[in-house]
Amino acid sequence: MKRVSYQxxxxxxxxxxxGASQAQTPAANSIVVEQPWARATPPGAKTGAAYxxxxxxxxxxxxxxxxxxxxxxxxxxxxxTEESGVSRMREVPSVEVQPGAKVTxxxxxxxxxxxxxxxxxxxxxNLPLTLQFExxxxxxxxxxxxxxGAMKHGNMGAMPPGSSMGK
Amino acid sequence: MIVKLGVAIVVLLALAASxxxxxxLMIELPEPKIxxxxxxxxxxxxxxxxxxxxxxSDKTFRGKWVLIYFGYTYCPDACPTALNSMSxxxxxxxxxxxxxxxxxxxxxxxxxxxxxxxxxxxxxDSRIIGLTGTKEQIDSVIKEYRLYVSRDKPERGGDxxxxxxxxxxxxxxxQGRFANVIHAEELGDEIALRLRKEMADAGR
Numbered sequence: 001m002k003r004v005s006y007q008x009x010x011x012x013x014x015x016x017x018x019g020a021s022q023a024q025t026p027a028a029n030s031i032v033v034e035q036p037w038a039r040a041t042p043p044g045a046k047t048g049a050a051y052x053x054x055x056x057x058x059x060x061x062x063x064x065x066x067x068x069x070x071x072x073x074x075x076x077x078x079x080x081t082e083e084s085g086v087s088r089m090r091e092v093p094s095v096e097v098q099p100g101a102k103v104t105x106x107x108x109x110x111x112x113x114x115x116x117x118x119x120x121x122x123x124x125x126n127l128p129l130t131l132q133f134e135x136x137x138x139x140x141x142x143x144x145x146x147x148x149g150a151m152k153h154g155n156m157g158a159m160p161p162g163s164s165m166g167k
Numbered sequence: 168m169i170v171k172l173g174v175a176i177v178v179l180l181a182l183a184a185s186x187x188x189x190x191x192l193m194i195e196l197p198e199p200k201i202x203x204x205x206x207x208x209x210x211x212x213x214x215x216x217x218x219x220x221x222x223x224s225d226k227t228f229r230g231k232w233v234l235i236y237f238g239y240t241y242c243p244d245a246c247p248t249a250l251n252s253m254s255x256x257x258x259x260x261x262x263x264x265x266x267x268x269x270x271x272x273x274x275x276x277x278x279x280x281x282x283x284x285x286x287x288x289x290x291x292d293s294r295i296i297g298l299t300g301t302k303e304q305i306d307s308v309i310k311e312y313r314l315y316v317s318r319d320k321p322e323r324g325g326d327x328x329x330x331x332x333x334x335x336x337x338x339x340x341x342q343g344r345f346a347n348v349i350h351a352e353e354l355g356d357e358i359a360l361r362l363r364k365e366m367a368d369a370g371r
Contacts, residue, residue, distance in 0.1 A: 039247060042240070042290035044283055049243035078329075080245065085348075086315045087245055087334040108352050111244045115327055148290045149251020151354075 030058025031097070031136040035153040036143035038114075040123040048072065048114040048121045050129060050143050051105040051153070056097040063134040064095040064103075071127060073116030080109055094134075107151050123147045209337070209345035211311035215272065215298040218285035223298055225343055228268040232366060233339040236351065237314055239275035239330055240287040247290075248352065249336065254292035255355020260362060266341075267362065269295045274316045274332050276305045312337060338365055 036052035050069075056062050067075040077092040092110070097103050105111055112129070114121075121127060127143040146154065214224045236253060238246035250271060257264045271288065273279035276299050284297035299305070309316050317331040335348040336358070346369070349361050 039243070040290075041243075042247065042287040044286035045240060045243070047241055047243040049247075078244070082334060085333055085335055085350075086331060087351075088331045089242075089244075089329050091329075107244055107248050113243050148247055149254070151248070 030056055030060075030099075031062055031133055031139055032057055033131065033139060033141045034102075036127075036129060036141045037150070037153040038121055038127045038143045038145045039150050040145050040148045041117060041121045042148055043120065045120070046115070046117055048117050049107075049111040050075075050114065050127060051107065051111055052129075052141065052143065053102055053104040054095070054097050054131075055102040056099055058135075059099050060135065061096055061098050062136055064097065064131060065134055066094070066132045067112055068130050068132075069114060069128055071118050071121070072114035073118075074114075075129070076113045076115060077105075078111055078113045080111075121145050209311070209313055210339055210343065213304070213308045213311060215300040215304055215308065216281060218281045218288065218297040218299075220281065223296070229343055230341050232267045232341055232346070232362070233343075234267055234269045234362070235272055235312070235337040235339065236270070237272050237274050237309075237312070237316075237332060237337075239273050239332075240279050240283055241275060242330070245334065245351065250288075250291045250295065252351075252353060252355040252358055253295060253336065256358035256362060257292045257294055259356060259359035263363065263366065264294065266366065270298055271295050272298045272305075272308060274305060274309060274314070275318070275330055276300055276302050338362070340369060 032055040034053040034055065036050065038048060038050040041048045054064060064077070067077075069075055077095055078089050079092045081088050081090065095103055095110075103110075123145055125145050127145055129141050129143055131139045131141065133139060144153070210225070212225050214222060217223045234253065236246075236249050238249060240246070253269055257267070257269060260267065269292070271284070273284060279299050281297075281299060284299055288295055288297045300308075308314075314333045315331070316333070319329045319331065334351045336351050337348055338346040340346045346365055347361075349358055353361070
């Protein structure tokens with residue numbers, strides 16, 4: 001069953017002082033983030049990947065400008081394109097979300113690459129992520145960490161840990 | 168399809184001449200399942216070092232099928248997907264996996280030391296052997312396997328750079344000859360099916 005993990009309502013409160021004027025932004029409650037998740041990282045990995053779906057229920061386009069997490073130096077948006085058997089990872093500076101549309105970050109297509117991980121991402125733990133939208137402002141979500149090869153939220157399609165038969 | 172194959176061959180021949188002149192190689196591979204290049208086209212002798220320090224060459228695994236994924240540990244999306252799918256496939260193959268040697272060869276010897284790879288691979292099936300080497304050794308394998316590898320310039324400086332690379336897993340036969348490619352985004356079950364079929368066809 002699909003589950004809306006994080007219904008993001010008004011986020012401008014996070015700004016505290018000065019928020020009063022920005023709270024008039026009509027799109028403030030239009031951005032919904034669904035099923036944020038990340039993959040556990042192999043030991044020693046310096047990068048990690050997080051995935052989620054952004055829906056724009058508002059009447060005007062919004063733009064995901066960036067993201068941060070306390071667990072990594074920075075978060076970049078990467079899109080994979082493939083041509084003639086070559087996969088090319090491109091950094092995307094920002095991601096537009098049209099009214100009524102959704103944008104999904106998922107393995108093999110688009111991911112949030114966490115660069116300079118400060119600690120390994122461990123299965124079962126959580127990854128705090130703050131998304132910065134042009135209009136909706138900051139949206140804080142918590143991504144659940146699935147296993148190393150998880151293909152979607154909730155670990156489906158991945159090898160259970162420790163199932164290797166050994167040498 | 169024939170036209171496409173013809174074009175691919177022409178491209179291969181044309182590029183073979185310029186291969187040594189360029190720092191990054193662009194060779195088109197056939198669509199999996201449908202066509203194959205001549206068996207001489209892909210693969211060849213190499214010498215690399217395994218994560219346990221042992222020297223490994225193309226001859227080390229003669230008599231076994233060899234499944235090779237080229238990637239790098241700095242890659243957070245495509246490489247864990249492929250290594251996990253290979254792990255699942257090995258499980259699915261059961262005892263047939265004994266006829267197969269899975270390898271993870273880095274295309275990023277600069278960052279992927281033996282130690283880095285050994286640690287990284289503990290997250291995947293322990294039968295997958297990680298191989299690295301000097302830049303020259305790795306470049307030589309890249310040429311032989313006609314991989315497209317482009318080490319993107321680090322715009323921000325330092326060690327933070329991405330590598331664009333071919334998204335195929337290579338299957339080499341027990342005699343060391345190229346058998347086929349499997350798309351690296353296939354799920355483990357599908358990879359296992361493909362491997363079974365390849366191994367069965369060869370035994371006929």
